[in-house]
Amino acid sequence: MQSLALEGGFQNAPTDAAHAFRSIMTAMARPGEISRVDGATPPAPLSVATGVTLLTLCDPDTPVFLGKSVNAQEIIDWITFHTGAPLVEAKDAMFAVGSWQDLTLDDFPIGTAEYPDRSATLIVEVPTLDNTGAILAGPGIKDTSRLTVPDIDAFQTNRQNFPLGLDFIFTCGNRLACLPRSTRVS
Amino acid sequence: MTDYNFAYLDEQTKRMIRRAILKGLAIPGYQVPFASREMPMPYGWGTGGVQVSAAVLTPDDTFKVIDQGADDTTNAVSIRRFFQKTAGVKVTEATEEASVIQTRHRIPEQDLRDDQILVYQVPIPEPLRFLEPSEVETRKMHALEEYGLMHVKLYEDISQHGAIATAYAYPVKVEGRYVMDPSPIPKFDNPKLEMAGIQLFGAGREQRIYAIPPYTQVVSLDFDDYPFEASKADHACDLCGAEDSYLDELIVDDEGGRMFMCSDTDYCAGRRKQGHVGAQGVPYAEDAA
Numbered sequence: 025m026q027s028l029a030l031e032g033g034f035q036n037a038p039t040d041a042a043h044a045f046r047s048i049m050t051a052m053a054r055p056g057e058i059s060r061v062d063g064a065t066p067p068a069p070l071s072v073a074t075g076v077t078l079l080t081l082c083d084p085d086t087p088v089f090l091g092k093s094v095n096a097q098e099i100i101d102w103i104t105f106h107t108g109a110p111l112v113e114a115k116d117a118m119f120a121v122g123s124w125q126d127l128t129l130d131d132f133p134i135g136t137a138e139y140p141d142r143s144a145t146l147i148v149e150v151p152t153l154d155n156t157g158a159i160l161a162g163p164g165i166k167d168t169s170r171l172t173v174p175d176i177d178a179f180q181t182n183r184q185n186f187p188l189g190l191d192f193i194f195t196c197g198n199r200l201a202c203l204p205r206s207t208r209v210s
Numbered sequence: 211m212t213d214y215n216f217a218y219l220d221e222q223t224k225r226m227i228r229r230a231i232l233k234g235l236a237i238p239g240y241q242v243p244f245a246s247r248e249m250p251m252p253y254g255w256g257t258g259g260v261q262v263s264a265a266v267l268t269p270d271d272t273f274k275v276i277d278q279g280a281d282d283t284t285n286a287v288s289i290r291r292f293f294q295k296t297a298g299v300k301v302t303e304a305t306e307e308a309s310v311i312q313t314r315h316r317i318p319e320q321d322l323r324d325d326q327i328l329v330y331q332v333p334i335p336e337p338l339r340f341l342e343p344s345e346v347e348t349r350k351m352h353a354l355e356e357y358g359l360m361h362v363k364l365y366e367d368i369s370q371h372g373a374i375a376t377a378y379a380y381p382v383k384v385e386g387r388y389v390m391d392p393s394p395i396p397k398f399d400n401p402k403l404e405m406a407g408i409q410l411f412g413a414g415r416e417q418r419i420y421a422i423p424p425y426t427q428v429v430s431l432d433f434d435d436y437p438f439e440a441s442k443a444d445h446a447c448d449l450c451g452a453e454d455s456y457l458d459e460l461i462v463d464d465e466g467g468r469m470f471m472c473s474d475t476d477y478c479a480g481r482r483k484q485g486h487v488g489a490q491g492v493p494y495a496e497d498a499a
């Protein structure tokens with residue numbers, strides 16, 4: 025393992041994670057709202073926001089799938105050292121990391137009728153993240169909001185599975201926004 | 211060096227609770243199972259709410275705790291002190307100053323803003339439990355949206371009492387999907403469940419977390435011929451004169467003398483500070499002296 029893997033974690037894990045979680049939670053509660061996070065510097069091409077999200081939510085209890093564009097030894101070492109999360113195939117993943125092109129949505133667990141929470145959360149690195157583009161509506165959104173999303177059809181299909189489905193965290197630099205399964209995208 | 215972690219719980223436990231909160235927000239009204247931990251207080255003291263607060267608080271927060279609307283009960287004071295000590299948060303009794311409010315049995319009278327979080331202590335999270343004791347069966351009923359029994363129970367109320375007698379923990383349907391127990395708040399508070407703030411519910415003994423994101427549709431179950439009514443005692447507060455707040459009734463002397471007062475003590479004190487005086491009240495400054 026290269027020494028780089030040991031760097032870039034939280035300086036003060038309990039409070040860094042507390043601040044990061046509040047940003048992520050607020051974003052999940054208000055789909056489309058863009059939050060800023062900091063405290064992690066993972067190896068490229070992972071963004072700060074992806075690194076922070078992994079450190080905040082992942083550990084040995086959360087199997088992670090790595091998409092092709094981020095499946096590099098340096099990244100594997102970093103995630104393993106800082107979170108202890110096992111790396112798995114898409115069908116067994118609780119979290120996934122990658123570009124939109126990396127992730128085939130049909131491959132991930134969407135939960136069961138009795139346990140819809142047993143579903144994957146996809147952390148998607150996106151090139152742009154702005155409040156323009158697709159129109160979002162649903163829980164957490166007063167009237168409507170807008171967000172640059174990588175696709176529209178895919179999220180409409182995901183919404184049709186509600187209450188089953190995938191939840192998304194879009195990351196770009198040190199910013200992130202969420203699209204839970206409950207959001208209607210048009 | 212302190213001998214406990216930030217906000218008491220270890221990091222792995224907080225991550226597990228945090229993941230459950232995110233799934234709860236993504237599936238409004240659905241009860242997410244979580245592995246509840248022992249807390250240094252008895253179950254009846256709201257260990258579910260305490261664990262959710264521990265997972266949510268940051269050192270920048272200002273924290274308020276209410277128990278049946280009051281900030282000064284033993285329960286509220288001890289939870290407030292617990293997080294003051296373990297998380298270094300500021301504490302307040304003023305609703306408008308708080309960023310996180312943990313509550314048992316009430317929603318504050320004052321509307322919450324979109325930067326505020328309300329954490330409920332929940333004793334029994336399953337609204338179908340008194341109709342069906344088996345967890346396997348209630349899971350199935352939620353999965354299949356089989357909520358007919360719940361309507362039958364409410365309708366039996368009507369045939370027996372001429373009205374729906376359920377006054378607390380009145381069931382709601384969230385975003386047209388899950389029937390949810392709003393915890394034992396009075397049904398007067400049900401309309402406030404549609405709010406700008408984030409609502410999180412924690413049941414410690416039953417090991418469930420659920421959530422209502424801001425601006426989510428929350429409908430109290432009812433019937434066309436017996437619509438839901440957010441009722442309260444037909445009185446004004448005897449201390450501050452408020453006619454729109456939820457009231458506690460107090461017997462004040464041996465002759466059976468009664469007094470009605472706001473259950474939300476911060477709301478009542480705020481009104482009295484503004485100069486409002488109820489039928490049995492005295493001006494605020496005089497009382498404080």
Ligand SMILES: [Zn+2]
Pocket residue numbers: 447448449450451452455471472477478479481
């Ligand atoms: Zn009053």
